[in-house]
Amino acid sequence: xxxxxxxxxxxxxxxxxxxxxxxxxxxxxxxxxxxxxxxxxxxxxxxxxxxxxxxxxxxxxxxxxxxxxxxxxxxxxxxxxxxxxxxxxxxxxxxxxxxxxxxxxxxxxxxxxxxxxxxxxxxxxxxxxxxxxxxxxxxxxxxxxxxxxxxxxxxxxxxxxxxxxxxxxxxxxxxxxxxxxxxxxxxxxxxxxxxxxxxxxxxxxxxxxxxxxxxxxxxxxxxxxxxxxxxxxxxxxxxxxxxxxxxxxxxxxxxxxxxxxxxxxxxxxxxxxxxxx
Amino acid sequence: xxxxxxxxxxxxxxxxxxxxxxxxxxxxxxxxxxxxxxxxxxxxxxxxxxxxxxxxxxxxxxxxxxxxxxxxxxxxxxxxxxxxxxxxxxxxxxxxxxxxxxxxxxxxxxxxxxxxxxxxxxxxxxxxxxxxxxxxxxxxxxxxxxxxxxxxxxxxxxxxxxxxxxxxxxxxxxxxxxxxxxxxxxxxxxxxxxxxxxxxxxxxxxxxxxxxxxxxxxxxxxxxxxxxxxxxxxxxxxxxxxxxxxxxxxxxxxxxxxxxxxxxxxxxxxxxxxxxxxxxxxxxxxxxxxxxxxxxxxxxxxxxxxxxxxxxxxxxxxxxxxxxxxx
Numbered sequence: 001x002x003x004x005x006x007x008x009x010x011x012x013x014x015x016x017x018x019x020x021x022x023x024x025x026x027x028x029x030x031x032x033x034x035x036x037x038x039x040x041x042x043x044x045x046x047x048x049x050x051x052x053x054x055x056x057x058x059x060x061x062x063x064x065x066x067x068x069x070x071x072x073x074x075x076x077x078x079x080x081x082x083x084x085x086x087x088x089x090x091x092x093x094x095x096x097x098x099x100x101x102x103x104x105x106x107x108x109x110x111x112x113x114x115x116x117x118x119x120x121x122x123x124x125x126x127x128x129x130x131x132x133x134x135x136x137x138x139x140x141x142x143x144x145x146x147x148x149x150x151x152x153x154x155x156x157x158x159x160x161x162x163x164x165x166x167x168x169x170x171x172x173x174x175x176x177x178x179x180x181x182x183x184x185x186x187x188x189x190x191x192x193x194x195x196x197x198x199x200x201x202x203x204x205x206x207x208x209x210x211x212x213x214x215x216x217x218x219x220x221x222x223x224x225x226x227x228x229x230x231x232x233x234x235x236x237x238x239x240x241x242x243x244x245x246x247x248x249x250x251x252x253x254x255x256x257x258x259x260x261x262x263x264x265x266x267x268x269x270x271x272x273x274x275x276x277x
Numbered sequence: 278x279x280x281x282x283x284x285x286x287x288x289x290x291x292x293x294x295x296x297x298x299x300x301x302x303x304x305x306x307x308x309x310x311x312x313x314x315x316x317x318x319x320x321x322x323x324x325x326x327x328x329x330x331x332x333x334x335x336x337x338x339x340x341x342x343x344x345x346x347x348x349x350x351x352x353x354x355x356x357x358x359x360x361x362x363x364x365x366x367x368x369x370x371x372x373x374x375x376x377x378x379x380x381x382x383x384x385x386x387x388x389x390x391x392x393x394x395x396x397x398x399x400x401x402x403x404x405x406x407x408x409x410x411x412x413x414x415x416x417x418x419x420x421x422x423x424x425x426x427x428x429x430x431x432x433x434x435x436x437x438x439x440x441x442x443x444x445x446x447x448x449x450x451x452x453x454x455x456x457x458x459x460x461x462x463x464x465x466x467x468x469x470x471x472x473x474x475x476x477x478x479x480x481x482x483x484x485x486x487x488x489x490x491x492x493x494x495x496x497x498x499x500x501x502x503x504x505x506x507x508x509x510x511x512x513x514x515x516x517x518x519x520x521x522x523x524x525x526x527x528x529x530x531x532x533x534x535x536x537x538x539x540x541x542x543x544x545x546x547x548x549x550x551x552x553x554x555x556x557x558x559x560x561x562x563x564x565x566x567x568x569x570x571x572x573x574x575x576x577x578x579x580x581x582x583x584x585x586x587x588x589x590x591x592x593x594x595x596x597x598x599x600x601x602x603x604x
Contacts, residue, residue, distance in 0.1 A: 005415040013424075014414035016405055020431050020485060023442035026452050032443065038450060083324035090317050095325060102328035110543020112560045113580050116567060117335035120577065123352055124338050146331045149324065176509055207435045210545050210560075214567070224437050231441050231550065241446075244440040250434045258426045 024247050031240035048241040049096045055238055058226055065206055065223035068137060072144035073201035077194055079145060080152025080201075087153070088160040106152075115214030118143050122215060135217030143215045144205040151204070152197030159193035160186070192264075336584070343577035344370045354574050374578035384579060387557040388586065394473075394548075394558060395541035398480035402458075402488040402537045403530065405481065410492035410529070412500070425493070433485045440550055443482050447475065471553035480537075487536035493531030496522075533599060535591075542587060559583060585591035 027162035031049070035042025049149060056214050083103050087096070106114060122132060122139050161187055171181035218223065232237045346369075357370060378384045413424045430437060446452050447469040449551040454466035471473050499522065507517035524532075545560035552558070559579070566576040 005412055008416075009408045009412045012405065012408040016423075016485065016489075017427055018410040019482065020428075023446045023482070024431070024434070024439065026446055027438075027442040038445060038448070038452075079324045079327055082320050083328075086317070086321040086324065090321065093317065093321060095321075099325050099328070100322065102332055103324070105592065106332060108539050108595065109588060110540070110583070112543050112545055112563050113330075113584060113588070114335075116563065116576055116580050117339045118331065120338045120342055120573070121331070121335040127352065142331055146328065148441060149328075153324075203433055207437065209437055210281045210564075211333070224435070227435075227437055227441070227547070231437075239438075239441065241434070243442060246438055247434050251430060254426060254433055258422070262422065 008079050016087070024243075027240055028247065031237070031244040033237070033240075036237050048237040050244075052241045052245075053237045057221075058223070058238065058242065059220050061223040061226040064137070064220065068140050068144065068212075068222060069205040071201045072141045072148060072205040073198050075141065076144040076148035076152050076201040076205075078200045080149035080197055081190075081194060083149065084153040084156030084160055088157055090249040103150045103153045105150075107150045109147075111208070111210040112214075114143070114147055115211040118146070118211070119214040135215055136220035139215040139217070140212050140220070140222065143211050144201075144208060146202035147208075148204050148210060150199050152194070155193040155197045155200070156190055159190045163189045283519045293344050322519045334415075334583035337342050338579040339580055342574055343374055343581050344372065346371050346373065347572045347574045348490050352573070353571050374574045375582070377575060378494055378578055378582055382560065383557070387559045387562045388583075389466075391559040392587070394476060394556075395479070395544075398477050398484070398541050399488075399534050399538045400543055401477060402485055403534060404494075406485055406488035406492055406533060407530075409485075410489045413493050414496035415488070421497070428486050428489050428493075436483060437444050437546060439483060440479055440546060443479060443549060444470065447478065470551060473552070475551040475560075476548050476556045480541045480544065483547065484541060486536040487540075488533040491536065492526065492529040495532075499525050535595065539591060543583075583587045 007239045008091055032044050032046065033040075033042055034045035035048065060075060080103075083099060085091075087100060089102070090096070118139075119135075122135055125131060156213065167189075168181045168185045171185045172178060176184065208222075208223060209228055212227055213228075216225065227242070230239050303372070341357060342354050345357055347353055348355050355369065404526050409428075413421060413428075416424060444451075448454075449466045449468065449470065454463075457463045458466065469478070503521050503525075504517050507521050508514065512520070542558075543560045545564055548556045548558040548561050549564070552561075563576055563583075566572050566579060589592055
């Protein structure tokens with residue numbers, strides 16, 4: 001049998017996973033260290049978590065980041081879905097190539113370039129139209145929508161391409177208008193890709209440091225900006241606590257999402273079997 | 278499309294309420310027809326306009342500013358089009374910024390350094406990620422799903438916090454050095470932080486999942502009976518790998534390499550947090566030019582040159598590989 005994988009390859013896999021996880025696990029360990037010094041174990045303590053929740057700078061930044069991520073990912077989901085529908089359902093329109101390029105280019109554009117060009121635009125716009133008057137929430141949201149919507153478009157595009165168009169046509173034959181048919185039939189089919197696109201945009205937006213740093217004005221520091229300046233200065237035990245919280249929340253979220261998705265997938269397989277019968 | 282048009286034509290008479298004069302009905306039909314002809318623009322235009330204004334036009338501004346001179350003031354650059362005097366516009370275009378890029382070693386060196394760093398980091402990711410993805414694809418279905426979850430999870434956590442986590446480990450008094458000292462492997466702590474090696478480590482650590490996922494996706498679909506056939510024909514396992522597995526997994530190799538190379542080349546966070554003063558990646562140079570030197574025209578010129586020299590070729594390459602894969 002050649003079906004066995006060589007132990008060397010399995011070892012590399014284990015080492016790779018250890019490489020990915022050990023730093024995060026150690027950080028969680030440090031977050032419960034009573035001592036502020038990493039090389040000294042000062043006993044188990046949750047004081048950095050208490051300190052974290054009394055740090056107004058971090059809390060304000062976290063709140064701002066969450067608001068930005070909510071708004072930006074919703075905007076990216078709507079515009080990205082429209083672009084996805086346009087690219088799949090309208091095979092010929094003037095500017096299709098340009099739309100394809102504009103949707104895909106932000107995905108390969110280094111963040112730093114997107115950031116610089118956008119801040120130059122915002123500055124020039126302020127000069128010409130006196131809008132945006134200050135840089136902050138609005139400009140960050142716009143920048144995040146611009147670099148997130150491509151991800152939504154790609155997920156929606158691939159789902160929509162496999163969606164059965166005859167179902168929508170059947171709905172229209174039965175008398176519903178194209179919009180109604182789309183909302184009743186196709187939208188539920190592509191809904192999972194909308195959700196994953198939203199989640200992806202939300203994470204990207206919440207995590208973005210570079211673009212935000214460029215387009216944020218003074219006084220609007222997002223969470224990554226605060227973390228970055230703290231980390232740059234050296235060890236900060238409350239960042240350990242924050243990182244552990246983020247890893248914990250994401251871990252639980254990913255496990256739940258994985259379970260739900262597998263269950264939905266299984267249900268779908270069962271439904272398909274039932275339908276085939 | 279055809280069915281839709283047909284269907285609407287069939288229903289058109291219903292739209293006309295009884296008793297409406299024929300002329301008005303005809304006019305309404307015409308409006309309807311125009312609306313129907315152009316209504317797809319309602320879907321196309323919002324994303325199209327948004328991306329034009331907030332993605333394409335910014336580049337035109339950067340392009341314009343890259344030909345200006347830097348001054349002290351707000352905005353810190355000279356206007357290209359001066360006030361109109363004696364019926365002609367003063368246009369002052371200076372290519373100084375671009376000349377500067379090619380005369381000052383800093384920029385050329387940082388371009389080369391970025392390309393080299395991104396290339397070798399991608400190579401390391403490939404060498405580590407390929408066996409990982411291969412082992413994953415050969416595991417049982419349940420284990421595969423679990424492993425997939427394990428590989429995806431770091432991706433959803435914060436990139437910045439992961440770099441920070443790595444930093445706490447490889448620091449001079451971090452866990453790695455403490456452990457090695459305790460084990461007696463080394464006498465004094467290794468200096469990992471602020472070196473070129475740390476930048477590689479950071480990039481590999483951050484982007485390894487991006488390499489593993491597409492590789493796994495292609496390897497998982499690979500028909501293993503082909504490898505068995507090759508073994509049955511007397512080929513040693515490494516020949517089977519070179520002749521069968523590797524060529525078939527090439528799309529995954531390309532996709533994974535792109536996913537690592539592209540963000541790595543413009544990386545700012547890793548070189549600035551982990552790299553030494555010599556790890557001048559282009560992202561870091563741009564950041565400093567913009568925030569510390571306030572030299573916007575030069576920053577714009579660096580950005581434009583970066584796009585032309587690096588992003589452009591990547592985009593063209595990707596466009597053609599996608600086309601090839603579709604064919």
